Amino acid sequence: MFTEKLMPRFSDTDALGHINNTVIAQWFEGSRYPIFKWFTPDLNVNNWKLILAKTVVEFHAELQYGESVEIRTYISRIGNSSFDVYQEVWQKDQKCASGTAVMVHFDHAAKKSKKITEFIVKQMELHAVN
Amino acid sequence: MFTEKLMPRFSDTDALGHINNTVIAQWFEGSRYPIFKWFTPDLNVNNWKLILAKTVVEFHAELQYGESVEIRTYISRIGNSSFDVYQEVWQKDQKCASGTAVMVHFDHAAKKSKKITEFIVKQMELHAVN
Amino acid sequence: MFTEKLMPRFSDTDALGHINNTVIAQWFEGSRYPIFKWFTPDLNVNNWKLILAKTVVEFHAELQYGESVEIRTYISRIGNSSFDVYQEVWQKDQKCASGTAVMVHFDHAAKKSKKITEFIVKQMELHAVN
Amino acid sequence: MFTEKLMPRFSDTDALGHINNTVIAQWFEGSRYPIFKWFTPDLNVNNWKLILAKTVVEFHAELQYGESVEIRTYISRIGNSSFDVYQEVWQKDQKCASGTAVMVHFDHAAKKSKKITEFIVKQMELHAVN
Numbered sequence: 001m002f003t004e005k006l007m008p009r010f011s012d013t014d015a016l017g018h019i020n021n022t023v024i025a026q027w028f029e030g031s032r033y034p035i036f037k038w039f040t041p042d043l044n045v046n047n048w049k050l051i052l053a054k055t056v057v058e059f060h061a062e063l064q065y066g067e068s069v070e071i072r073t074y075i076s077r078i079g080n081s082s083f084d085v086y087q088e089v090w091q092k093d094q095k096c097a098s099g100t101a102v103m104v105h106f107d108h109a110a111k112k113s114k115k116i117t118e119f120i121v122k123q124m125e126l127h128a129v130n
Numbered sequence: 131m132f133t134e135k136l137m138p139r140f141s142d143t144d145a146l147g148h149i150n151n152t153v154i155a156q157w158f159e160g161s162r163y164p165i166f167k168w169f170t171p172d173l174n175v176n177n178w179k180l181i182l183a184k185t186v187v188e189f190h191a192e193l194q195y196g197e198s199v200e201i202r203t204y205i206s207r208i209g210n211s212s213f214d215v216y217q218e219v220w221q222k223d224q225k226c227a228s229g230t231a232v233m234v235h236f237d238h239a240a241k242k243s244k245k246i247t248e249f250i251v252k253q254m255e256l257h258a259v260n
Numbered sequence: 261m262f263t264e265k266l267m268p269r270f271s272d273t274d275a276l277g278h279i280n281n282t283v284i285a286q287w288f289e290g291s292r293y294p295i296f297k298w299f300t301p302d303l304n305v306n307n308w309k310l311i312l313a314k315t316v317v318e319f320h321a322e323l324q325y326g327e328s329v330e331i332r333t334y335i336s337r338i339g340n341s342s343f344d345v346y347q348e349v350w351q352k353d354q355k356c357a358s359g360t361a362v363m364v365h366f367d368h369a370a371k372k373s374k375k376i377t378e379f380i381v382k383q384m385e386l387h388a389v390n
Numbered sequence: 391m392f393t394e395k396l397m398p399r400f401s402d403t404d405a406l407g408h409i410n411n412t413v414i415a416q417w418f419e420g421s422r423y424p425i426f427k428w429f430t431p432d433l434n435v436n437n438w439k440l441i442l443a444k445t446v447v448e449f450h451a452e453l454q455y456g457e458s459v460e461i462r463t464y465i466s467r468i469g470n471s472s473f474d475v476y477q478e479v480w481q482k483d484q485k486c487a488s489g490t491a492v493m494v495h496f497d498h499a500a501k502k503s504k505k506i507t508e509f510i511v512k513q514m515e516l517h518a519v520n
């Protein structure tokens with residue numbers, strides 16, 4: 001598991017008075033940062049190796065402005081070239097949202113998916129949902 | 131089907147050079163506007179009747195800055211108190227992303243879900259995926 | 261003057277119930293699109309010619325969700341290598357915000373500012389604040 | 391001075407490969423959080439006391455994804471009912487952007503500006519630009 005603590009921005013709220021649902025996808029993507037580094041250690045976008053195939057977010061409770069949140073990030077599936085990242089947002093000891101991003105290791109030059117290396121698979125296993 | 135045409139904002143792009151994936155959820159929510167009006171005709175947020183339970187987005191092709199997009203919005207499931215909104219983003223005759231939002235008609239005072247009225251069900255049927 | 265009509269996104273609102281102030285900067289940047297095309301006709305970001313030096317936004321009235329807005333864009337100063345873009349947001353016949361972006365024609369390879377071409381100056385004059 | 395450390399989100403970048411200019415306004419607003427608490431200690435948006443009159447942002451250097459930033463927040467002017475917040479973004483020992491927000495203590499019921507209390511003025515003085 002990776003964890004990241006962050007404070008919501010005021011602009012993350014919406015007129016209903018809570019954090020807007022689309023912001024949770026931004027937080028989740030932000031917290032996939034260590035995963036991006038596995039594939040592109042210098043984070044050079046001209047050498048990016050991942051594409052996002054699908055995202056799912058489930059909303060369990062309203063997220064409030066003015067309280068920090070913790071994002072928890074796990075690897076929930078390791079395929080040949082694709083994998084799933086499972087993430088949760090916690091605020092005040094409550095799981096407020098959870099979701100899964102389906103990512104694909106991709107060779108942009110060859111325009112096709114590519115086997116995940118053994119080295120990265122080992123990293124993933126250390127962060128697997130147990 | 132409802133349709134909305136819009137121009138991506140420059141700030142909708144990300145460092146990979148295309149529209150950031152989290153923006154698509156913003157566009158989809160933006161285009162659920164006529165659905166919000168069914169439940170809250172004056173759009174008064176103090177009288178909001180809907181909660182979002184889940185969103186799924188699938189990414190089929192990169193979305194470019196500098197070209198308008200069309201959002202197509204359908205009702206894909208009508209339950210007793212919940213329903214699904216299926217949406218697509220098209221750019222230059224290509225379906226670039228699609229997704230589903232699971233929404234619940236909710237009574238905030240009683241804190242429980244509430245049957246969708248016959249009148250709204252009829253509206254939904256006019257916009258069903260055929 | 262250039263004009264662009266757009267519908268606010270629900271995610272553009274904040275907890276105070278109106279459009280969040282930072283969104284206006286996004287709309288303004290979005291509506292500078294024809295200006296970007298003067299300098300980079302194909303909008304290729306690897307051939308971008310402009311840098312943003314400063315932005316000023318003044319807030320005159322609250323902007324509401326559920327009503328379209330019109331962005332009006334003018335050139336308010338033409339310098340040797342820099343220029344000012346003056347913009348307004350109108351909603352329901354009211355000017356709700358206005359602002360100025362100071363932009364610089366920039367040669368990224370040489371890392372210095374560059375004279376604006378006569379051709380572009382002529383375009384700018386057609387869109388000057390009168 | 392108040393300081394806040396944060397990690398840019400991937401969605402904060404734009405197609406030019408750096409942090410989008412409009413995000414800096416979001417960070418600045420996010421870091422005005424302790425100022426909001428002076429006026430509305432419980433952060434209840436139905437009891438908000440501030441309006442934003444104007445924002446200025448100057449861009450000094452590109453902000454990179456993948457490196458944390460520090461926001462520094464000062465009070466740079468204390469008027470009768472209005473005041474200025476001066477803020478800077480630092481990344482890797484470099485001041486990359488700075489800006490000023492002009493805020494007004496406002497009585498929404500009476501629809502007019504209101505004197506800043508002595509108690510808050512004292513807090514402001516502790517955070518003044520020296």
